Amino acid sequence: MxxxxxxxxxxxxxxxxxxxxxxxxxxxxxxxxxxxxxxxxxxxxxxxxxxxxxxxxxxxxxxxxxxxxxxxxxxxxxxxxxxxxxxxxxxxxxxxxxxxxxxxxxxxxxxxxxxxxxxxxxxxxxxxxxxxAVAQFERDLLIERTQSGLKRARSEGKTLGRPARLNETRKQDVLKGLANGLSVSALARKFQTSRQTIMRVRDDSSRSVRP
Known part of the structure; x- marks a missing residue:
């Protein structure tokens, strides 16, 4: 129609x-x-x-x-x-x-x-x-600055990435707590960290003492 x-x-x-x-x-x-x-x-x-x-x-x-x-x-x-x-x-x-x-x-x-x-x-x-073109220049400049900063940090011996939640002293305190019978959950609350972090400290310690 x-x-x-x-x-x-x-x-x-x-x-x-x-x-x-x-x-x-x-x-x-x-x-x-x-x-x-x-x-x-x-x-x-x-x-x-x-x-x-x-x-x-x-x-x-x-x-x-x-x-x-x-x-x-x-x-x-x-x-x-x-x-x-x-x-x-x-x-x-x-x-x-x-x-x-x-x-x-x-x-x-x-x-x-x-x-x-x-x-x-x-x-x-x-x-x-x-x-x-300006945007691409800004991207390239940002990448260049980031890489330059990482290179400088490495040359100065700085550790890159997220800082460890527990330093060596606190890790030893965690191991002492475990040896004294404290639970993983109790230690996680005490050190204000996750249970996974406490278990990782425990497991790393176990691996280090294996023959």
Whole structure:
């Protein structure tokens, strides 16, 4: 059967939903300026689709509750508006990861500080290429610093990894307690450690005295 609406007017596609994410760092600041900036740029967003959040920019985007709730609402075809790219992460790595996730969802991101450019457009992708390059540089620099720190620690004879819960003196006290008939659980409570740690001390001692 012929669908008249399709044949005469074409299939009507649903209008994309537009969201805004605005963030300030302290309660003494207001998100109103960002909302007005978005409206002045020609984006008219329903109040229920404006997600505001008061949280430090040093917090990773994955730990921002407001943004997490926003991600749960977004669907393919939606549009997300931010005033600045730093609203989408604490550094270049975080921003790059966030934009990548939004792109996978099929969400278009517009950044007013970049002239309102759609980050999925050719101009937007060029911008993201620069950001991704900076993010990769930051990753490489972090790895280099970590490796340098580990190398320096080894050269200074420092023990790497988690410190032992019980030093040698306390281990000897554990063995004395076991020899005096104290239970593993009682010793774990006394030394504020786990039963597994006490049993490991006991077992290591047993292995060391075997011929």
């Amino acid at each position: 012929l669908d008249i609406s399709d044949s005469l007017f074409g299939r009507i596609e649903p209008m994309p939903r537009t969201f805004a994410y605005v963030r300030v760092s302290t309660t003494g600041q207001t998100t109103e300026n960002q909302i007005q900036e978005i409206q002045a740029a020609g984006f008219h967003i329903e109040p229920r689709r404006i997600v505001t959040e008061t949280i430090s920019g040093s917090i990773a985007i994955a730990r921002r509750r407001g943004f997490i709730r926003l991600m749960d609402k977004l669907e393919a075809g939606d549009v997300l508006i931010v005033t600045k790219l730093d609203r989408l992460g604490r550094d270049a790595i975080d921003v790059s990861t966030t934009v990548g996730k939004l792109e996978e969802l099929g969400v278009r991101v517009h950044c007013l500080a970049l002239g309102g450019v759609d980050l999925a457009s050719s101009a937007g992708k060029m911008t993201m290429n620069v950001i991704n």
